[in-house]
Amino acid sequence: MSNILSAKNIVKKYAAHTALDDVSLDIPEQSVFGLLGPNGAGKTSLIRIINQITGPDSGEIFFENEKLSPKHVEQIGYLPEERGLYKKMEVGEQALYLAQLKGMKKAEAKKKLKYWFEKFEIEAWWNKKVEELSKGMQQKVQFIVTVMHEPKLLILDEPFSGFDPINANLIKNEILNLKKQGSTILFSTHNMGSVEELCDNIALINRSKKILDGTVKDIRKENRSNLIEIEFSGNMMGFTNSLWTYGKLGENWSEGENCRAQIELTPGSTSNQLLSSVLSAVEIHSFKEIIPSMNDIFIKKVGEGNSIGTQSNFTE
Amino acid sequence: MNKILLIIKREYLSRVKKKSFILMTIIGPVLMVGIMIVPIWLSMQKTEKQKVEVVDESFLFTGLIPEKESVHFDYPPITLDQARKGFFDTDYNAILWIPKNVLNGGQKGIKLLYKKQLSNTAQQHIQYSISKMLYEVMLAENHVNIDFIKDAKDKSEFSMLTMQVDEEGNDKKTNTGLYMGIGLVAAIMIYFFIFMYGVQVMRGVMEEKTSRIVEVILSSVKPFQLMMGKIIGVALVGLTQFLLWVILSTTLYSFASATILRSIDIKQNVAKEEVIKIGENLDQTKMGKNEDPNEMTQLWNDFKSVDMVSITLCFLFYFLAGYLMYSALFAAIGAAVDSEADTNQFMLPITVPLIFSFGIAQTVMQDPEGSLAFWFSMIPLTSPVVMMVRLPFGVPAWEIIVSMSLLVLGFLFTTWLAARIYRTGILMYGKKVTWKELGKWLFYKG
Numbered sequence: 001m002s003n004i005l006s007a008k009n010i011v012k013k014y015a016a017h018t019a020l021d022d023v024s025l026d027i028p029e030q031s032v033f034g035l036l037g038p039n040g041a042g043k044t045s046l047i048r049i050i051n052q053i054t055g056p057d058s059g060e061i062f063f064e065n066e067k068l069s070p071k072h073v074e075q076i077g078y079l080p081e082e083r084g085l086y087k088k089m090e091v092g093e094q095a096l097y098l099a100q101l102k103g104m105k106k107a108e109a110k111k112k113l114k115y116w117f118e119k120f121e122i123e124a125w126w127n128k129k130v131e132e133l134s135k136g137m138q139q140k141v142q143f144i145v146t147v148m149h150e151p152k153l154l155i156l157d158e159p160f161s162g163f164d165p166i167n168a169n170l171i172k173n174e175i176l177n178l179k180k181q182g183s184t185i186l187f188s189t190h191n192m193g194s195v196e197e198l199c200d201n202i203a204l205i206n207r208s209k210k211i212l213d214g215t216v217k218d219i220r221k222e223n224r225s226n227l228i229e230i231e232f233s234g235n236m237m238g239f240t241n242s243l244w245t246y247g248k249l250g251e252n253w254s255e256g257e258n259c260r261a262q263i264e265l266t267p268g269s270t271s272n273q274l275l276s277s278v279l280s281a282v283e284i285h286s287f288k289e290i291i292p293s294m295n296d297i298f299i300k301k302v303g304e305g306n307s308i309g310t311q312s313n314f315t316e
Numbered sequence: 317m318n319k320i321l322l323i324i325k326r327e328y329l330s331r332v333k334k335k336s337f338i339l340m341t342i343i344g345p346v347l348m349v350g351i352m353i354v355p356i357w358l359s360m361q362k363t364e365k366q367k368v369e370v371v372d373e374s375f376l377f378t379g380l381i382p383e384k385e386s387v388h389f390d391y392p393p394i395t396l397d398q399a400r401k402g403f404f405d406t407d408y409n410a411i412l413w414i415p416k417n418v419l420n421g422g423q424k425g426i427k428l429l430y431k432k433q434l435s436n437t438a439q440q441h442i443q444y445s446i447s448k449m450l451y452e453v454m455l456a457e458n459h460v461n462i463d464f465i466k467d468a469k470d471k472s473e474f475s476m477l478t479m480q481v482d483e484e485g486n487d488k489k490t491n492t493g494l495y496m497g498i499g500l501v502a503a504i505m506i507y508f509f510i511f512m513y514g515v516q517v518m519r520g521v522m523e524e525k526t527s528r529i530v531e532v533i534l535s536s537v538k539p540f541q542l543m544m545g546k547i548i549g550v551a552l553v554g555l556t557q558f559l560l561w562v563i564l565s566t567t568l569y570s571f572a573s574a575t576i577l578r579s580i581d582i583k584q585n586v587a588k589e590e591v592i593k594i595g596e597n598l599d600q601t602k603m604g605k606n607e608d609p610n611e612m613t614q615l616w617n618d619f620k621s622v623d624m625v626s627i628t629l630c631f632l633f634y635f636l637a638g639y640l641m642y643s644a645l646f647a648a649i650g651a652a653v654d655s656e657a658d659t660n661q662f663m664l665p666i667t668v669p670l671i672f673s674f675g676i677a678q679t680v681m682q683d684p685e686g687s688l689a690f691w692f693s694m695i696p697l698t699s700p701v702v703m704m705v706r707l708p709f710g711v712p713a714w715e716i717i718v719s720m721s722l723l724v725l726g727f728l729f730t731t732w733l734a735a736r737i738y739r740t741g742i743l744m745y746g747k748k749v750t751w752k753e754l755g756k757w758l759f760y761k762g
Contacts, residue, residue: 014760015756015760048743051534051535052535053531053534053535053539053743054739054743070538073535073536076535078531078532078535079532080528080531080532080535082528082531082745083528083529083531083532084527084528084529084532085527085529085532086330086523086524086527086529087523087527088330089330097322097326098532098533098536100322101319101322101323101533101536101537102536103536142532145532146532
C-alpha cells in the first residue's frame, strides 16, 4: 500500500523550545492512523505543519509522493483541537463559506451540505445562527464542515474531546465509514480505548521525538509481557510445584478450590511447555496470554522516555 | 487570490447586514442635516408676537422703538408700580422700564420684566434699538453730526483681504477661516474613521480567536490572507458608509431645503423688504450679521475658489492609507490578546500618536507652514490628520508627494510587522502576552 502522507525529518523550534525533533512518519492510504503522545509532546505542532498553518524549520512533507504545497489544502480536512465557528453567522451560510475556502464551487457545496444535513437530521438549522445551537449541535456542524469537501486525508485533533458520548459514537462510525469509502484518517488522541478500536497504525510522540510507531497489532505483540493467566480448580501448592522451571508464580488469588494465578514465563520456555506441565496437577478452566493494552504501552513508553530524559537533564 | 476575495466578501457583507450599520447609516445624515437645517428652521419659525408694555419715564423713546415681526410695543401712560400690579391681568409678555435719568448714566437701570422669557432675537432687538437710539440722542445733544460719524465709521471699517502670491505672480484670494474649517472637518473625519474601523478590525480578529474558528480557516488560507481580507473588507465597509452618508446627506439636504427653506426664503424676503422700509431712518440692515446675503455669497465664492477636487482626492488617500496603516496594528493587537480587557496596554502606543496629531491640529492651523506642521505632516503616524489640516492652505506638491510616499512605506512596514505578530498570536491561547513576547514573535520563522 502506498503512503498518502510522508513526513521526513521534521524539525520545528520556537525560541528556546523544540517542538519537533527529527520526526518522520508514513501514513498508509486508506487507514486510520493514531498520533499519540502526552500533552505538549508536539502533536499539534506536527498537525499544524501538515495543514500548512506553520512551516517546519527543516524537513519535508510529501502528499501522495508530491511535495506538500498550498494546492493540497483542498485534499485535507482538519478538525482542530481548539475549534469553533462564527457565532453570529448562520449555519448554512457559514458552512458554504468554509466550503468555498476549501475550493468548492458554491452549487456543489450546497448539494454536499444538503446530503450531510439530511444524514445528521439537522436540515432545520440551516438558517439558525450558530450561537442559537447547543454545544452538541455545533459539534455536528463542525464535523460536517470538516468532511464536506471529501478530503483524501482527514486530520482530527482530539476529535472526541468535548463531544458527548452519543455524538462521539456518531463520529466514530463516520470515521470508519469514511475509511471504507477511501479516506485516510489521521487522528490524535489521549483516548486509548478508541485507538485500539479504530487505529490500524500509530506513532507515539514524546518530548518532541517519535519513540514508537507501527501497526497496533505488531506493537502490542512486541510489547508482550510474557505473562500468562491461568484459572483452575485444585491445590495452589500442587500447582506451584508443577511449574518447574517454565515459569514463576506472580500474583495469585484463591477462593477455596477456585484459583487464578499469573505466571511469568521464564525466557526460553513456551506457553505449551507450561501448559503441559500444569495439566496433570490441576483442572484448567482457562489459559490465556495477557496482552498489554495500548494504554499500558503508552504509559510504559512515555514513562521510560521521561525517566531517561530527567536523567540526562540531571547529568548535564 | 480567489480566497482573499471570499474573505473580503464575508467581512463586508456580515458587517453591512448588521442592524447597527444600517442604523448608523441612517442616523448619520439625519443628524448632519438636522444640525444644518434645524437652527435655521427654528429661527425662521413664525414666533408668537410678543407684546411689550413700555414704561418710559424719560419720554425719550415713547412711540419710537421700532416694531419687529416678533415684537410689538405699547406705551400706556402708567407708572412701573401700576404696570406691575396689573401685569398678570393684561396679555403683555413683558414690561420694559426705562428710568428718567437714562441719559445721565441711568441706562444700566433699564429693566425688562417678563412672565415668560422673550425670545433671544426679541431681547437683542430691544437692547440694540435702545442703545442705538441713546447713542444718537447723545450725539445730537452735543451737536455732533451723526452722518459724519456714520461716514467715518463706514470709511474706517474693513476686513482684511489676504492673498497668496505664487511664483508666476498670480494672486490668489485666501480665506483663513474657511481653510481652517475645511481642514478641521477633514481631520476630524479621518481621526474618527481610523478609530472606528481600526477597532472594528481588532474586534473581528479577536472574535475569530476567541470563537476558535481561526484554526479551521487557517487550514484553508494563509494568515496574511485572512488578516488582509479583514482589513480590506472593513475598509470597504467604511467607504460604503462614507459614500452613503454623502449621498443621503445631500439628498436629504436638498429635499429639506426645497421644502422647508424655500418657504422660509419667501418669508425672509418679505421681512427684508419691511426692514428696508423701516430702516430708512434707523439703519437696521446690519442687525442679522450672519444672514447678510453679501457675506454668504462671498463665503460661497471663496469656497469655490478652494481646489476641492484635489483636496477630496488627498482626503481619500490619507483616509485609506492612514486607515490601512493603523488597522494593521489594530489587527496585530487583536491577535495577540485573549480578551478585550487585555487590549489596553497595547492600544495606548497606537492611540497616542493619533490623539497627539489631533491635539496639535490647532497649532498647525495657526501656522500651517511652520516646522511643527511640516514635520508632523511627514511622519506617517501623524501625517493623515496633520496634512489634512494643512492642505486647504496650500502645500507644495513635493511635500505632499514625500508625505504620501512615507505614508505608503509606513503602511507597508506596519503590515509586515502586524503580519508577523498576527500569525503567531492568533494561534496562541491562554497566555498573557508581554511586549517582550511580541518582540520574539517577530523573529519566528513562518
